[in-house]
Amino acid sequence: MPSELRHDPIQKRWVIIATDRSKRPTDFLADHAGLAEGPFCPFCPGHEDKTPPEIAALRANGSAPNTPGWRVRVFPNKFPALMIEGELERKGMGIYDRMRGVGAHEVIVEGPDHKLALADMPLEQLVEVMGTFRARHEDLLRDERFKYVLIFKNHGATAGASLAHSHTQIIATPVTPLAVAVELDSARAHHHHKERCLFCDVIDQEIDDGRRIVYLDDLFIAFTPYASRFPFEIMLAPRQHRHRFTDVDQAEVAGLARALKDVLSRLKKALKDPPYNFMFHTSPNTETTHKRAHYWQSLRFDFHWHVEILPRLTKVAGFEWGTGFYINPTAPEDAARFLKEIEL
DSSP: OOOEEEEETTTTEEEEEOGGGGGSTTTTOOOSSOOOOOSOOTTSTTOGGGSOOOSEEEESTTOOTTSSOEEEEEEEOSSOSSBSSSOOOOEEETTEEEEEOBOEEEEEEOOSOTTOOGGGSOHHHHHHHHHHHHHHHHHHTTOTTOSEEEEEEEESGGGTOSOSSOEEEEEEESSOOHHHHHHHHHHHHHHHHHSSOHHHHHHHHHHHHOTTEEEEOSSEEEEOOTTOSSTTOEEEEESSOOSOGGGOOHHHHHHHHHHHHHHHHHHHHHHTSOOEEEEEEOOOOSOOSSOOTTTTTTHHHHOOOEEEEEEOOSOOOHHHHHHSOOOOSSOHHHHHHHHHTOOO
């Protein structure tokens, strides 16, 4: 069955039903010890024919597509959550809404070295990875069917990774995810009342306070949020107001690489390489074929792109699922102080 999106009118959220992904051999297998290292990795150089044909790559010496010689490589996910082909075909089914599972699902392999984690990569390589993030995000926004493009990383089995070779994923969806929609609504309401960006106000507050800052330079800030949901949760954001990740210039790409490397290195050293997820939250696509009137008019003033980094140190259980509350056993001030004291 092709994937489809179904809307829950009670929780106000869309769910992707993607039965084809059940073909993955790692699905439903609990692995708490880490990722198993087999003799074969489809992401390593020389195995390019074991992945779908590449979409883009950074290559040395004019090497041909789908051959070794790449530094960063992008290709469609072999088991995509959403399919690039087709139209949305929105339909009402009584009280429910559905549409075809149209979107994009790409994999970015961050480097050819199988054992090199993102935190340990040379800065110049990380700059290339961040530049690839920006380029792929920008390209996917050109498709008028896609309302949102999410860049995310699963590091470690507990965080959802199925292969040890360091990689990031991008999924483009025909709807705005609920988690982002909540941020958009909060940012718009704050700007409506105060004519200021909510995220800029939070950043200014964190700089004035100082206790939760993990990284700070002229371009970027990383801090443990005041109401952190998880131990060592971190928000990384540009200090200059920008609503879209794709608007960053090359200096900011390099600045993002420096900030991310610093934060991930601190987490790795302080917490013994914990599993983690990160997600880029940026503005939705304003050029979609179907959009509500006036919905996006204030985005460039009220939204502020950022990265959420979530170490997977605690389990979400019944109380959290039942209430939406999170129980965090580590104060964000303590987490920030511990990370800042790490010598890199």
